[in-house]
Amino acid sequence: MSEATSTVDPLHLDAQLCFAVYSAAHAYNRLYRPLLDRLRLTYPQYLVMLVLWETDGPTVKALGKRLHLDSGQLTPLLKRLESAGLLARERSATDERQVLIRLTDAGRALKLEAASVPPVIRGAFGGSQADALLLKETLTDLRDRLNARSETMPA
Numbered sequence: 584m585s586e587a588t589s590t591v592d593p594l595h596l597d598a599q600l601c602f603a604v605y606s607a608a609h610a611y612n613r614l615y616r617p618l619l620d621r622l623r624l625t626y627p628q629y630l631v632m633l634v635l636w637e638t639d640g641p642t643v644k645a646l647g648k649r650l651h652l653d654s655g656q657l658t659p660l661l662k663r664l665e666s667a668g669l670l671a672r673e674r675s676a677t678d679e680r681q682v683l684i685r686l687t688d689a690g691r692a693l694k695l696e697a698a699s700v701p702p703v704i705r706g707a708f709g710g711s712q713a714d715a716l717l718l719k720e721t722l723t724d725l726r727d728r729l730n731a732r733s734e735t736m737p738a
Contacts (some may be wrong), residue, residue: 643682
């Protein structure tokens, strides 16, 4: 270990992995904001739409699980997207306790406009496709480890 790393105060802001992740997330949000403003979506709404463009008709529960959101966080997003005419919520014909989320024609059409977003984000990243994949896998692993740890921690 070098002299510089052995003397770093563990409570120094620059020593915090959480701050690197937090500030990177803010930088991503700043980059996404004007792109998503053109689509009339917030970032969380964009994430909902990405899942629906992959698989139309999931249950609210399945959608929340995929996005790592509980129903209290997800329901307001869905209501706003429904008000905007991009999706419809409907009770399952086989189990009325389940609510299905389906894209409207406008929601499906928005996918064409949204196709312009990923190339801008990839360009801003500046690394190779392999670098981006490695970073995504590392962050996904970090998220999964933190989620597993938080589930076992006492309240």
